[in-house]
Amino acid sequence: xxxxxxxxxxxxxxADLPEKIQHYIGGKFVDSIDGATFEVSDPVSNETYVRAAxxxxxxxDHAVNAAAxxxxxxxxxxxxxxxxxxxxxxxxxxxxxxxxRLAELESFDSGxxxxxxxxQARRAAENFRFFADLIVAQSDDTYKVPGxxxxxxxxxxxxxxxxxxxxxxxxxxxxxxxxxxxxxxNTVVLxxxxxxxxxxSLWAGIFxxxxxxxxxxxxxxxxxxxxxxxxxxxxDVPLISFTGESSTGQLIFANAAPxxxxxxxxxxxxxxxxxxxxxxxxxxxxATIFGVFSLNGERCTAGSRILVERPIxxxxxxxxxxxxxxxxxxxxxxxxxxxxxxxxxxxxxxVMSYIExxxxxxxxxxxxxxxDGFEVGNFVTxxxxxxxxxxxxxxxxxxxxxxxxxxxxxxxxxxxELANGVRYGLAAYIWTNDLKRxxxxxxxxxxxxxxxxxxxxxDLRTPFGxxxxxxxxxxxxxxxxxxxxxxxxxxxTLGEVHNPTFGKADSQQH
Numbered sequence: 001x002x003x004x005x006x007x008x009x010x011x012x013x014x015a016d017l018p019e020k021i022q023h024y025i026g027g028k029f030v031d032s033i034d035g036a037t038f039e040v041s042d043p044v045s046n047e048t049y050v051r052a053a054x055x056x057x058x059x060x061d062h063a064v065n066a067a068a069x070x071x072x073x074x075x076x077x078x079x080x081x082x083x084x085x086x087x088x089x090x091x092x093x094x095x096x097x098x099x100x101r102l103a104e105l106e107s108f109d110s111g112x113x114x115x116x117x118x119x120q121a122r123r124a125a126e127n128f129r130f131f132a133d134l135i136v137a138q139s140d141d142t143y144k145v146p147g148x149x150x151x152x153x154x155x156x157x158x159x160x161x162x163x164x165x166x167x168x169x170x171x172x173x174x175x176x177x178x179x180x181x182x183x184x185x186n187t188v189v190l191x192x193x194x195x196x197x198x199x200x201s202l203w204a205g206i207f208x209x210x211x212x213x214x215x216x217x218x219x220x221x222x223x224x225x226x227x228x229x230x231x232x233x234x235x236d237v238p239l240i241s242f243t244g245e246s247s248t249g250q251l252i253f254a255n256a257a258p259x260x261x262x263x264x265x266x267x268x269x270x271x272x273x274x275x276x277x278x279x280x281x282x283x284x285x286x287a288t289i290f291g292v293f294s295l296n297g298e299r300c301t302a303g304s305r306i307l308v309e310r311p312i313x314x315x316x317x318x319x320x321x322x323x324x325x326x327x328x329x330x331x332x333x334x335x336x337x338x339x340x341x342x343x344x345x346x347x348x349x350x351v352m353s354y355i356e357x358x359x360x361x362x363x364x365x366x367x368x369x370x371x372d373g374f375e376v377g378n379f380v381t382x383x384x385x386x387x388x389x390x391x392x393x394x395x396x397x398x399x400x401x402x403x404x405x406x407x408x409x410x411x412x413x414x415x416x417e418l419a420n421g422v423r424y425g426l427a428a429y430i431w432t433n434d435l436k437r438x439x440x441x442x443x444x445x446x447x448x449x450x451x452x453x454x455x456x457x458x459d460l461r462t463p464f465g466x467x468x469x470x471x472x473x474x475x476x477x478x479x480x481x482x483x484x485x486x487x488x489x490x491x492x493t494l495g496e497v498h499n500p501t502f503g504k505a506d507s508q509q510h
Contacts (some may be wrong), residue, residue, distance in 0.1 A: 003328040008483050011044045011377075012333035014104050021052035021197050023221060024204040025213035026066035033058040038223070040197060041163045043111035043341040043348075044331060044377040052197045055222030060189070060230035063218040067160040067187040068236050070215030077185040081135040088132035088183055090210035095125040095175075098206075102199060103428055106171050107332040108295045109198040111341035111378060114333045116295060124175035130460045131183040131480070138481060144443050154488040157185030158262070161484060162237040164228050164252075165200075166244045166423050167193035167343050168298040170401075174200055177241045180480035182216065189218045189237065191228050193244075197221045197346045224248065232256055239263070239483070243300075246398075246424070246469045253472070264473040266300065266465060268398045269426030271447065272419040273303035277311040279431035280453070285320055287455045288404075291429065293327050293382050296339055297402035298347075300470075301427040301449070305388075305395060306406045307418050313408040317386045320406070321365040327382045329371040329400075340401055341378040348378035351401035354394060358385045361392040362405065398424065412437065420446045426466035427456070448474070 022029040022041065036054040041047055071077055076084070095102065103118040112120070140153040161181040165174045170193060181188050184193075192200035200219060207217050220227050224244075232240055232255045239262035242252055246267040256263055273291060275284045291303035306318045330337035342348045355368055367383030380402055388395050388405035395405050409415040419428060428447035430437050442450040448466035449458070458464065458476075465474035475483060 003326055011331060012108070013042075013049070014108050018050060018198075018201065021050055021201050021221060023053050023055055023063070023217040024201075024217070025059070025063045025492075026069075026218065027208075028287065029204065030062075030220070032222075033062065038194060040109075040195075041344070042108055043343050044108075046345050047379070050198070052194070052221045055191070055220035055230075057226075057230040059220050059222070060191075060227055060234060062309070063189045063220050064160055064231075064234050064236050066215045067144035067189050067218050070213065071157070071159050071187040074187075074213050074215060076182075076187065076213050076216045079185070081138065081183075084183060084185065085132040085136045087210050087212055088128045088179065091206060091212075091352055092125040092128040092132065094206050094209055095121065096129065099125070101170060102202065104198045104333070105202070106196075107171075107340070109168060109196045109351065109475040109502055110167060110343050111296060111332050112169065113296075113337040113340045115331075115335055115337075117332075120172040124172045124432065125173040127172070127179040127460070130396075134481065135183045138478075140487075141419060148493070149221065150492045150494060152490050153486045155184075155481075155488050156488065158486055159186060159238045159486060160236060161186045161188045162231045162234070162240045163188055163190045164224070164231065164240065164242045165190065165192050167195040168295060168300075170196045171199040171202075174203065176475070177243075178203070178217070180475070181241070181484050182212070184481060184484040186484055187216045187218075189220060189231060191220055191222065191224075191231050193449065194221065194223050229255065232261075233259070235259055237261070241475065242266070249472070257504045263463075264470050264475055266475070267469060267471045268471050269300045269302065269466065270305060270396065270398050270399075270422045270423055270424040271301055271303050271427040271429070272305045272307055272440070272445070273429040274307045274419055274431065274445075275309065275312070275316065276413050276415075276430075276431045276432035276434070276437070277309040279312075280433065281312065281316070281319075283314070283453070284431040285323060287429070287431075289320065289323055290455060291484045292338055292404045293324070293402050296342055297351075297382075298343065298400055302400075303427070303429045304399065305422075306402055306404060307409050307415050308406060309415070310410050317365060317406060321384050321386075324366040324382045324384045324404075329379055329381060330375075339380075340510050342380060342401060343378070345378060347400070351380055351399055351403065352459065353401060354397070354401070355380075355383055357404065358383070358388075358392075358394040359407070361385060361394055362388040367402070390418055396422050416444055423469040424466070424467065425468040426470035427451070429454070429456075482493075
């Protein structure tokens with residue numbers, strides 16, 4: 001039976017919750033122009049705890065105008081990289097100093113276990129610190145032909161960046177986009193996920209305290225089909241960075257096309273974890289348990305399909321299922337909780353429907369329903385299916401919850417076919433002690449990121465992105481600098497000008 005910690009704890013409601021959540025536009029907190037709001041519930045009680053301003057086209061227009069004015073007339077794009085870097089470092093300091101409060105609110109709003117929410121808050125600070133350092137260290141290409149020519153790259157911010165973020169680890173993923181967008185001198189309009197607007201509302205105070213000029217950061221809450229859609233279609237927003245579902249990404253792609261916007265889209269995943277018979281089995285089991293059940297399974301890079309070589313398949317299933325049953329489900333604020341509550345009733349219903357589908361497609365070996373001891377709230381037991389066929393829906397479709405599908409394979413070629421046999425291609429995890437196989441397999445798997453004998457630990461300098469239905473473009477490190485800036489090539493002749501001469505023939509004859 002899956003461990004639960006319900007009896008040891010009660011639902012925690014943070015003190016000093018806001019009475020309402022507003023937009024933040026041009027340096028001021030404001031309601032929606034039409035006064036519209038939407039309800040925000042917490043995932044443990046599923047009761048409304050606050051109402052948030054529901055932004056629409058008029059509110060997006062207001063925010064974009066403020067951001068455009070700050071870009072065209074304000075100091076931020078014209079500051080030296082070192083000056084912007086100092087502001088970003090102050091932002092990181094403030095986030096670090098409030099990490100416990102940020103984690104408390106994030107855990108309450110999203111259902112993430114408090115220990116994992118704390119790690120995400122600290123990662124958010126690190127994102128700002130990283131890009132604060134990177135823009136000072138940034139160097140651009142210069143090419144010289146001695147005595148004849150110099151060519152160099154001049155890099156400038158683009159304008160108003162539209163940032164649309166998801167509800168899983170919202171504060172951290174907002175920082176992932178805000179950091180490089182601001183570091184490079186752009187102004188921004190952030191549209192956070194409607195399920196989790198609480199932590200996003202904290203950015204305004206953090207930025208004000210750090211000294212970010214007025215109008216550089218703007219926040220509009222609201223539904224994706226209203227506020228998000230208006231932001232994507234706005235003619236004065238030249239680039240959109242989006243993280244979310246692949247189907248939403250397709251819609252954004254279509255709506256941005258008439259304006260020829262720059263797009264960066266990190267979309268869904270159904271990532272394989274491939275475990276060969278020669279792998280370190282203890283490490284592989286620990287990593288694949290963590291890889292799908294951490295962050296409540298609500299992570300795009302989750303290794304939600306585990307492919308196991310036949311000679312160790314039965315042992316792997318037995319040990320994996322036993323360990324999954326010991327994963328502790330509990331209230332998000334309890335430090336002993338390993339899986340908390342799913343973010344919203346809509347998502348809970350979706351995940352539970354996939355579990356029911358899985359029961360008709362494969363062998364259930366752990367979990368399979370609501371966690372014991374929780375009569376209310378979005379609590380799901382870590383669920384493990386074995387003998388999953390490659391055409392099963394739980395093998396092919398992103399569930400985005402604590403549900404894993406395990407499938408056997410007999411050869412390297414079959415493992416590769418299984419790994420690549422879905423529409424997604426975000427991440428892949430490979431467990432083997434055969435060095436040649438590890439490199440050959442990793443270079444053949446259709447994934448934007450591969451971890452060899454490693455859990456999901458990413459250096460911030462490396463590119464983040466996927467292939468196929470998992471995304472368009474990459475961010476992270478210098479790729480983020482590239483996305484959020486224009487690159488202009490400047491060419492200078494140093495010596496005598498050499499070029500073909502047209503139109504002199506007639507003048508020489510007369």
